[in-house]
Amino acid sequence: MAEGCMMALRYGMVFFNLLFWLGGCGILGVGVWLSVTQGNFATLSSSLPSLSAANLLIAVGTIIMVIGCLGCVGAVKESRPLLLTFFILLLLIFFLEILSIMLFFIYQDEIDHYAQRDLKKGLQLFGTEGNVGLTNAWMIVQTDFRCCGVTNHTDWFEVYNATRVPDSCCLEYSDNCGLDNPGTWWTAPCYERVKDWLNENLVALWIFALCTALTQILGLVFSMTMFCQAVKVETFYA
Template structure:
């Protein structure tokens, strides 16, 4: 019985440590999501399918769920309650499977998702002169990224039906307009990719911690069940 109790204590504190790391990882993801949201606030009226905006929202949701799950795991380890441990295991397993599914979808259908995002942006261009918030978002994006249009400047001609480009497409101090040549979608996507690499590495490490937390939670559950049967 003493050996079994010693194993339970060892697993308990190991699980607590891993869940504490897991919780801190969730805080990190949530923090990056908040940072991305603030950096995108100047063009927040663009469609949510826009890569940087969708990434910010995804990180906020993933970080929030990870924080709650990590807290539940820490609580389950300290209280040694089978109900909490099983709830933690099920939620964490669903979270892990969801993450794997999302990664597979993004890997397989990234071209289709890009086209969907571009179509949404081009459709939104039609309301450029009608929606002030959308107009400000487009102007801010084109000024910040020094770009014009979704794929090229002709997107404006096709969407608005006019021969004029927005002033934000023009380089400062040029008259007549000397437009930016690079497309906004690629510039924004490259900005996201340049900042997301470290997040992906962090995500892989967090995934390993998740697998270990799943293993330790089930091991602790079995140890508690064995101890309860021994007491009976």
């Protein structure tokens, strides 16, 4: 009976971690693809220049692959140290995610204030040498979201020290259109536009978060059950 339970748990763990590992491979692949094909698209933040979409995906994908590999090998070999390591790492990530969500809602106003201040600081680097990624990022965001500046199109006036905005702020793009009449520019703030987009997709984000949490809980249950079963079997045959 115990051997049958261990076999079922082993197959369940291997299947779960194989999906986990393949998911990590997919995320890593997308991150590498973004890094290669969109290498100049970096971050909007001046204080966190390495916090780009590509780097985040590569880091997350690598972590998921390592954890999935640990769980898979631990299940196949019925290794208690590997199963316990997998459980601890997954539990730590789960608690960090919950803590991050709680802190986000508690300090939402402070985060908004800091993010806007940091983004405005980043505007000063727009178009400067060595900041091609940040420049391209702002151009893409303003074009795609049809917005201009962080909180107002006048944010750019301080950057240029003139009544001027980047050409990506124009209703109809053309060279040096940012020097034309303000009536030809987008006036919506980019920060609010991005927040509105996130709110519009809030249901999808929550579904993704719940699916992720459920997957992690199943991984925790499988690994700890298999670990306890392995201890019982070893004790029985000792």
